[in-house]
Each structure stands twice: as C-alpha cells, then as structure tokens.
Amino acid sequence: MILHLDMDAFFAAVEQMDNPELRGKPVIIGGGLRGVVSTASYEARVFGVHSAMPIVTARRLCPQGIFVHGRRRRYAELSRAIMTALGDFSPLVEPASIDEAYLDATGLTRLFGPLEELIARIKTRVAEVTGGLTCSVGAAPVKFLAKICSDVNKPDGVFILRPEEVDAFLLPLEVGRLPGVGRRMVGSLRDLGIVTVAQLRRYSPEFLEGRYGKWGRALYERAHGIDPRPVTPERPVKSESAECTFERDTRDREFLVRMLLAHAERVGASLRRHQLSGRTITLKVKFADFRQITRSRTLPEATNATETIFETGRDLLRELRLAQPVRLIGLGVSGFEENPVQFLLPGLAGGAAGGRDGRDPQREARRRKLDQALDTLRGRFGKEAVQRGRLFRQEKADTPEAGGVTKKK
Template identity: 55%
Template structure:
C-alpha cells in the first residue's frame, strides 16, 4: 500500500480571518500585529505581501514598504476557534492528525484512497471541507514522506494543491534549493553554498560520510532528506500542558489599575480556553516583562484544579501585588498549568471531589452567550474601554 502524508496549511491565516470577519478589509493590504512603531507584523495578507510585507518585519518597515497598509491587532482567541474547526474537519478524513501549529497540520493519508478515491481527490475534498466549515482557503500538499508533504503544500499557494508522486520525487529534489529542506536555516544554507551545494542534487553528488564530516550530526540527515528519505511519521497531537494569554504594551506602565484590568481580560481568555477544551489547572502563573526586557514569573498552586475566571484573576492579581513595580512594565500575562481533564463520573480511583472545583455557573452562561452571539456579546464593565488602551 502506498504511503501518503498530507500537509494542510491555511492561507495567510490570521490576516484571512480578519478579512473574513471584516468585509471592509477584503482586497486591501492588511497586516496583523501591533499598531505602534514598537510592534512587529505577525501575519500579512497576500495583498500586503505584494509590497514585500512579511511576518516578523517591524511595523515601521512594513509601513514604509506599503503606505496604505491596514494594521489590526491580533485576536488569538478567534484564531484558535477557527483552528479548532479546521482540525475537527481534518478528523473527518483520518483519525491520525497532527496539529503542527494554529494554522497547519499533517494527516496520514495512507489507505484513504479506498474511502475517498485517488489521493488528488482526497486533497481536493479536504480543501472543500475546510472552506465549507470556515469560509477560508487552505493549501494541501501530498507526498510519500513528511517533509516533502510540507514543501508540496507551498508549491501552488494560495488555495493550492500539489501531489508529489513517488516516481517524481527524484526529479523534484534534483533542483530543489537546499534552503527548502526543513531544518536548513539561512546560516547553514550559506555555508552549503560556499561548499558548492545549492540544490539537493549537489548534496547527493557526494557520499553521506562527506556531509557527516563537514556538517556534523546533521550531515547524515541532510543527505537523507536530499534523497527523499524521512522516517518521521504523523503523530497525533499530544494534549496541551498549559494555557496562557499575554499582552505587550505600546507604552510601558507602572499603573497597577491598568495591569489588574489586563489580568482580568487575560483570565477571561484563559478560563474560556480551559472550559472549551475540558481542562482544569491547579497552578496559576504570572508573567511580567519590564521595560529593560528582564522577565520574571511567579506561580501559585491552588488547593483544587479550576477553570474559574474569577479565581484565576484573583490569584494572578495577588501575585502581582507582591511585586515591586519601581520599574515600568512592558508585558504582562497569566497562565494556568498542571491540568487534569474535566471529570466525568467520579469513581474510587478518581481524584477526590475536593481536588477539582466545580465550574462556575456564571462562566458557563457567559460561554454559552458568546458561542451563540459572538465573542463581543458580553463584556465585563471593568473591561468596556480597555481595548482602547494601546497594546499589541
């Protein structure tokens, strides 16, 4: 049976979500990130990429390249929501799905041809289903091995599909730039160029032992990849071990009232994520980065595992209250870890009732309203004007 691995990559994901939710942004150059000169671009729409705007680029440089660039703040909660929809859609095709990031995943397609037809039909149906569920496009690559599937998904972006069949692998790799091999960064690519290796064909021109001697422990893997060898399999995504939210301020602050309000907003996001995934955590962690970029964390373990927004916030605020804020704060965040799944029916072998706190009825009610009417349907009074504060 032919082995197939598919790589599914959402197109300009963060920017595409913003254009989906805000029709007035469609067709315009848009970047997601902070809106101050201290910020960097997290994602750029394809309209912005035509001007040279790229992720990790400073906002200052992005504006110079594209004077009409629209800059919007990111909404990670919304991106995670759609990401979950994508992953659920992929599980309709295969039980073996590995989420690589919020906007990409690998899927074991071996044997799916018996259910969905030839591999190109499988890929096409995946694209169609993702669009039905989210309203967004994705690009899909399929290949006999994992790293080639990832490369294939980028061949015809956006909204593309590329099937690399076993008989075409050697020819495809012969002229593939070495920089396209996962794990080969700019520095190693430059080193290889000086050694006369610009393509995978150049790598294969010398024996494996040569690259092991010249490049070190990665040399053997480099030679294997150049020959289309990759033993990596699709591993179903492991369960999360923590959940957190943080914000970077455009202007550093020592105002405890402002910091406490942000901790409330972040605790809402963390609590909602925990409840959405059925987790409760025992440990609350406060993260603070100061204006000089030094960073500290403070943690406290609770008596019972919780997903309660108010308790998470209260604990984080208490930890903040113990800090000396003579230095201005650049970033603040809160996280919850030390998880347990939400209990079903307790047995003699489960945690005692006191070790898992009951979910707040208020939290559940707010979650239900927001699911039905949108994330902005309910807002705490303390947070009504918070988003007007400059953060990224």
C-alpha cells in the same frame, strides 16, 4: 502519502472575504505601533511584508497598507470548520496550527480516486465550508516533505512528491527550506560550507549530533528524507495562556492587575471549555528593553477558577520589582489534569480550615459556581454579555492577539 494543507494568507483572506472593500488591496493583520504582523495578504507581500515582522517595519515598506486588528474568534470558527471537513476524508487529521493540518492519505485513493482527485475534492470542500477561501496542498511520503511541498505552488496550489522523486527534489534545496532550520542554524551550517541539502549529506550523523545535539540527528534524517513521525489526530495540550503588548510602556500596577484579570478570564474560560485544570500558574513580563522574565507558582490542587488563576498571578506580580516600564504582560496555566478538581468541602479531609493549599473550599466552590453561570450567559448571549466590574476601565492593547488564548502542545 501524507498531505499538508495550508490556508492561503488565512487571517487576511478572512478579512477580505468578510469585507469586500478589502479585496485586491494590501491587507495587513496587526494594529498600533508596537505589535508584529500576524498575516499579510498577497497584495501586501509584494512589498516585502511578511508575518512576524514588526508593525513599524511593515508600515514603512507598505505605507498604503490597510492595517486590521485580528478577530481570533472568527478565525477559530473557520478553523474548526476546516478540521471537521478534513475529518470527512480521513480519521487521521492532525491540526498543526489554526490554519494548517496534516492528513494521512494512505488507502484513501480506493475511496476517492487518484491522489490528484482526492486533493481537488478536499480543496473544494474547504472552500465550501469557509465561504470561498483557498488553500494549498502538498503531498509527500513523510510529514516534513509534505509541509515543504504545500509551499511550492502557493497560493491555491498543489504539489505532489512521489517516493521515487524525493532525492531529486531534496538535494538542490537550500537547508533553510527544511522545517526547523532557522536563521541562526542557517548561519552555523554556512560556516561549515553547507548551503544545500546535498552538501549537508556529506556529514555523518555522529558529526552533526556532536555539533548540534539531538537536533543534529534529526537534521541528518531530514537531509535523507527520513521522518518517522505519524499523523497524530490528537495531541494533549500542555499549557494555555493569554498575553498582550501595550501601546505604551507602563509602570501602572493597577492597570497591570486589571490586565491579569482579563487574561485570567480568557484562560479560565478556555480551560473549563476543554474540561482541563492546571496546578502551575505562570506570570510573563517583558520590559521596555525587551528583557523577558517569567515567574511561576505551583498549587497543591489543580484549578480552572478564574479568580484563583488571577489571584495567583497578581501575587506573583506583587513580588516582582518593576525595574523598568512594562511592555507586555501574560498569564498562563500548565500542569494539567484532564478533569477539573473537586476541592474538599468542610467535614471531609482538610476540614473547615481549608484545602491542602490553605484555601477555603467553600469559597472555591462559589467561584466554580460563578464561573459556570458566567460561561453559560456568555455562551448564550455573547462574550460581552456580562463582565466583571473590575474590568470596566480596562484599556485596549494593540496587538491583534492581545489578550488572546494561546494553546501550546
């Protein structure tokens, strides 16, 4: 059996736990007018507010809602505690996001008793390490069914699907309940007369694959309760990025450059913390009309130096014509190597003239030394202990994740 644990309204629940005045009230994580809802408390959900909804829509549906800017560092701290606690029960724990994880429960009943008792102990332990937060747990023979099951009795619920019950559970389900089937896919399937899983089973894998490609084959397998994916404790991170949406659209290049430096600070620090370095720097820009473009540059040598990441992003921005005001800007690094690169020093291959990308190796060494010093100070005295002077005039963006680091796996 595989368990899927999903924290209940995680971000909002954390805010209500840390601030008793918010308990029992409609709390919506998201601020300003331009962002989207990250999470809504159950008190807000009764008004129709849900995650990924535009803030302006949430304000209209729930005018009495309390809108709170998110605290990613606090959520990440509790997430780490949750994942560590799950590791006390099984070595096979796969974080699926900041607030959900899979756990392979095969054989654990011999250590912890029946499945119901195991799940009760897990829920109790999660509450202990988080200060009282609740979670919902689904148990099933395969991953995608466990994920569906964790949503059945939310909040603070449990639903166990035994192998012999899979067909009876699956057949009446609407296809939109299958993970990965979005609104567009639901519409396409409805055009074929498919609303439930039972109706989906009428079609052959060849037909579905011919219509939807590789996803068609996966769709056929899901309809038959097949999911060969194991619980994988660690998946390599493929990219790290930071982005923010502005309160007002802007063409101010000086401001955009400062935001890129702030993003480079966050991404660089995260890369160094995880002992990663990357060769590809990507600039992301979304314009006022919601048109989005990306521009990338691949360096000959991998880096995690803040200034190098920033300079590459700044150069990409300089080459970009701002046909419209900018709504969002982001900066990311990918093409990882597991260990930070050691740039060539004068006298070694590449010589005093620079490394393979023409950079001065001594300057890169100074940048690494500066980054190390800043990381040490911030780790000891807090994130705001020291800041580059060019960021002093930085304006505040309005999304709860503004400037936050995003890991893609």
